[in-house]
Structure formats: structure tokens, C-alpha cells
Amino acid sequence: DAKTTQPPSMDCAEGRAANLPCNHSTISGNEYVYWYRQIHSQGPQYIIHGLKNNETNEMASLIITEDRKSSTLILPHATLRDTAVYYCIVRVTDGGSQGNLIFGKGTKLSVKP
Amino acid sequence: EAQVTQNPRYLITVTGKKLTVTCSQNMNHEYMSWYRQDPGLGLRQIYYSMNVEVTDKGDVPEGYKVSRKEKRNFPLILESPSPNQTSLYFCASSLTRRDGYTFGSGTRLTVV
Numbered sequence A: 001d002a003k004t005t006q007p008p009s010m011d012c013a014e015g016r017a018a019n020l021p022c023n024h025s026t027i028s029g030n031e032y033v034y035w036y037r038q039i040h041s042q043g044p045q046y047i048i049h050g051l052k053n054n055e056t057n058e059m060a061s062l063i064i065t066e067d068r069k070s071s072t073l074i075l076p077h078a079t080l081r082d083t084a085v086y087y088c089i090v091r092v093t094d095g096g097s098q099g100n101l102i103f104g105k106g107t108k109l110s111v112k113p
Numbered sequence B: 001e002a003q004v005t006q007n008p009r010y011l012i013t014v015t016g017k018k019l020t021v022t023c024s025q026n027m028n029h030e031y032m033s034w035y036r037q038d039p040g041l042g043l044r045q046i047y048y049s050m051n052v053e054v055t056d057k058g059d060v061p062e063g064y065k066v067s068r069k070e071k072r073n074f075p076l077i078l079e080s081p082s083p084n085q086t087s088l089y090f091c092a093s094s095l096t097r098r099d100g101y102t103f104g105s106g107t108r109l110t111v112v
Helices: none
Strands: A009-013 A018-023 A031-038 A045-050 A061-064 A070-075 A084-092 A107-112 B004-007 B010-013 B019-025 B031-038 B042-051 B054-057 B076-078 B087-094 B107-111
Touching: A009 A018, A018 A031, A018 A084, A018 A107, A031 A061, A045 A061, A045 A070, A070 A084, B004 B087, B010 B019, B019 B031, B019 B087, B019 B107
Parallel strands: A009 A107, B010 B107
Antiparallel strands: A018 A070, A031 A045, A031 A084, A061 A070, A084 A107, B004 B019, B019 B076, B031 B042, B031 B087, B042 B054, B087 B107
């Protein structure tokens, strides 16, 4: 699976959009981009995933560049409860692979009042 | 409520005493997986299962066993726990290979 690079930490003001970047320059054609977050020591929470088109759900939007070498997770109106570690993961989901989730160090997002 | 339930949440045990951490999901998911989380090492996969009676090793399977006799349950067995298995354990499940995983709340295990 391709490796991802994320900034170790970011701050965001409450109510503003949080834009979390992720580089995955070695991503291959059959790898999806997934985002999870983990609040303190709770179980990771799935946020969103995509292949090449931009995706949006009730939690966030995922913007993937045309060359698929990077992506941005957008939390449109960050709240204090969005303070967490955010993980960007690329993962094969076809063929014989079970598509293990390989968690890196993620980005620690701090939402401030 | 759709969820993954792990038990117990906290467990302190002694070296060598066999234990089982249970995991159950009520979403009819095919895929289930166990992870451990350690400071500085992040989350690492122990075992996974793609369906009933189909299991395979993840990245750190040594010292662990699993079974998948029913779709909803995926217990993690430590036959002879050792202090290096002190960790925070998470069970997760997903409907298909492509869907996002739903994680349990975690089991904090201490082996003394």
C-alpha cells in the first residue's frame, strides 16, 4: 500500500473550515483514499473515502487532486468536538488483498474557541 | 444501534493466564479485524477475517489466536499472555472490502 504524509499538527478556529492535507505521491490506480479520526483513546471513526472523484457526506468533504497524488479533508464548520487525530490511509480493496488499514501518525487537529 | 461491542473494556491479568477478548457486531458485516495500539507505534493489525471460517494473519499475529465460527463474533485469544501484550485493543468490522470500518470502543489490557 502507498505511504501517506500528513502534517503532525494543525490548529483551527471553532466555526471555521478545517482543511487537512495528505500527500500520497506513490498511490496506484486501484488504491482508495480513506480518512479516519480518533478522539483521545476511543476507537477510530471512519469519515469518508474516495478513488478519484470528490466526495461529500454529512461529516466532511474529500477533495482528491486530478493526479491523485494528494488529497484534502475538509470539515466545513469545525467544532470543539472535532479535536482529534486524523488519519489519511490509502488502501487496495480489490483482488486477493484484504486491504489492511495501515495507520500512520496522522494529524493532530486542535479546534480552538 | 449498529455497533461493534468488545468485552471487557479493561482487564488486568497475570503472565501465562489464558484470556479471551470478545468482539461482536450486529451489522451482518463480512469483514472483521483486530488491531492493537501502542504509544509511538500506532495501530497495527493482528488478525483479520473475510468471512466465517476464513481468517488470516495481520502484521503482528505472534502470541494471538482468533476464530470466526459465526459471522457476528470474532474473539481474540491470548493463550499465554506476556507483559509485551499490554496494549489497547480494537476490534473492527466492515460490510465489504471497500466500506469504511466500524471500530469498537477498545479493550485496555494490562499483563503483569
